[in-house]
Amino acid sequence: MAKKIILKGVAASAGQAVGLVKVITDPxxxxxxxxxxxxxxxxxDPEWLAVMVKAVAVVTNEGGxxxxxxxxxxxxxxxxxxxxxxxxxxxxxxxxVIIDGTKGSVYEE
Amino acid sequence: xxxxxxxxxxxRKAIGRSTVETDKFTQGTIWPIHPSYLASILSAPFAxxxxxxxxxxxxxxxxxxxxxxxxxxxxxxxxxxxxxxGLKIIGLGKRERIKIAKNILKxxxxxxxGNIYCEDGKNFIWSKEKxxxxxxxxxxxxxxxxxxxxxxxxxxxxxxFSQSIFWVxxxxxREIHGPYPSIWRNKKTNLIIREYFLLNPQAFDLKLKNFPIxxxxxxxxxxxxVKFNFAVLNDYSSNLPLNxxxxxxxxxxxxxxxxxxxxxxxxxxxxxxxxxxxxxRTSLAVNKLSEKEKAIGLIFRSYYLIRNIKxxxxxxxxxxxxxxxxxxxxGVKKTLSMKGSRKEKAQRFLDLYDPRIDWPKx
Numbered sequence: 001m002a003k004k005i006i007l008k009g010v011a012a013s014a015g016q017a018v019g020l021v022k023v024i025t026d027p028x029x030x031x032x033x034x035x036x037x038x039x040x041x042x043x044x045d046p047e048w049l050a051v052m053v054k055a056v057a058v059v060t061n062e063g064g065x066x067x068x069x070x071x072x073x074x075x076x077x078x079x080x081x082x083x084x085x086x087x088x089x090x091x092x093x094x095x096x097v098i099i100d101g102t103k104g105s106v107y108e109e
Numbered sequence: 110x111x112x113x114x115x116x117x118x119x120x121r122k123a124i125g126r127s128t129v130e131t132d133k134f135t136q137g138t139i140w141p142i143h144p145s146y147l148a149s150i151l152s153a154p155f156a157x158x159x160x161x162x163x164x165x166x167x168x169x170x171x172x173x174x175x176x177x178x179x180x181x182x183x184x185x186x187x188x189x190x191x192x193x194x195g196l197k198i199i200g201l202g203k204r205e206r207i208k209i210a211k212n213i214l215k216x217x218x219x220x221x222x223g224n225i226y227c228e229d230g231k232n233f234i235w236s237k238e239k240x241x242x243x244x245x246x247x248x249x250x251x252x253x254x255x256x257x258x259x260x261x262x263x264x265x266x267x268x269x270f271s272q273s274i275f276w277v278x279x280x281x282x283r284e285i286h287g288p289y290p291s292i293w294r295n296k297k298t299n300l301i302i303r304e305y306f307l308l309n310p311q312a313f314d315l316k317l318k319n320f321p322i323x324x325x326x327x328x329x330x331x332x333x334x335v336k337f338n339f340a341v342l343n344d345y346s347s348n349l350p351l352n353x354x355x356x357x358x359x360x361x362x363x364x365x366x367x368x369x370x371x372x373x374x375x376x377x378x379x380x381x382x383x384x385x386x387x388x389x390r391t392s393l394a395v396n397k398l399s400e401k402e403k404a405i406g407l408i409f410r411s412y413y414l415i416r417n418i419k420x421x422x423x424x425x426x427x428x429x430x431x432x433x434x435x436x437x438x439x440g441v442k443k444t445l446s447m448k449g450s451r452k453e454k455a456q457r458f459l460d461l462y463d464p465r466i467d468w469p470k471x
Contacts, residue, residue, distance in 0.1 A: 015350040045140035046269040047392040049385065064132025066344040075264035077352030
């Protein structure tokens with residue numbers, strides 16, 4: 001059976017990943033982010049490298065194909081979906097999802 | 110294929126592809142400060158300063174030698190964007206603005222082998238001979254998947270660290286170019302070169318005096334299935350995960366004053382850790398700055414783009430004190446807010462950098 005798409009955005013970095021969502025809205029919350037989680041944020045900047053290095057995928061509300069999360073995830077080789085507008089609202093902490101960075105879709109696991 | 114016809118329309122489209130279509134500069138959040146916050150203070154004096162120095166230096170050493178002072182194409186693309194709005198504010202006529210823009214395009218042409226607008230999705234800067242030498246002499250097979258992952262981590266760290274240092278001007282201090290078609294051990298591959306020219310500048314108050322990494326050049330050969338799409342200002346997108354499609358790698362780092370190759374995983378790991386630690390320290394320090402301090406920081410970084418012209422003219426590259434005092438006294442405010450649909454905003458954004466248009470309508 002086809003998986004249900006729960007969010008769409010710009011396919012920014014190719015590849016698939018499965019993991020638990022962690023929504024981070026402020027760098028003060030970085031300590032809560034664990035290795036292997038999916039980072040969900042409004043946008044990222046260089047300070048966010050500390051959590052991006054541990055993430056298996058990244059999903060952001062803002063950004064385009066050449067935004068910070070897009071170019072950094074492509075170099076890391078992890079999937080990324082950007083410009084979703086509402087990722088931080090739709091996705092919840094601990095939710096298990098599949099990220100398809102090639103199609104720009106988030107699926108419910 | 111060389112394509113060096115200097116067209117303002119193609120220049121406008123190239124800027125559009127690199128910025129508007131990808132949200133590079135048009136998104137609301139630009140770290141650590143949006144350049145539009147400074148437009149009313151910086152645009153006019155910076156453009157005037159550049160215009161006067163550019164005319165002098167061009168007269169003295171010619172356009173080709175002037176292009177060498179900038180070193181690589183992305184600095185010049187950024188100069189188009191940094192100066193065109195200001196040249197309009199200071200009242201420079203349309204004809205003269207177009208002449209300046211075409212002169213900058215010609216300088217970009219001197220520094221490139223390929224299509225200067227990257228219309229073909231390629232950013233060809235080096236000659237076939239030069240890339241051939243790299244493939245012949247610098248490359249080694251990728252050791253294992255961990256090695257490829259480490260390389261990816263190094264490249265991600267470099268992008269972050271460069272942005273931590275140079276902020277929105279970071280693309281002027283690196284050049285990522287390719288994909289150069291190459292043959293590696295009888296197999297078709299594509300070469301991507303990532304050059305980070307300066308990683309421990311002393312110009313800004315970043316306390317990088319003892320940071321041992323001065324510059325890094327990385328050479329990567331990818332399988333031909335990976336399709337790269339470059340725009341001007343040297344960022345690119347790709348259709349497949351890079352780590353999984355890496356075939357061979359080479360590179361060198363200027364480390365504690367010496368040039369060292371970084372083909373082994375242990376040394377790569379050490380470089381990654383150094384960059385991550387320093388990125389964390391620098392980006393945290395930047396995030397703690399006040400809006401005024403960030404604005405002053407951006408003024409310094411803008412003038413740093415023309416430091417070699419200033420040096421050639423025996424002038425200081427430092428920004429005029431009056432600009433700094435103005436920010437300290439008056440602060441900054443966002444002055445370029447645009448109304449309308451996304452398409453209308455995009456057109457007005459591009460109008461700002463189009464020398465044919467006097468000033469975009471509100």
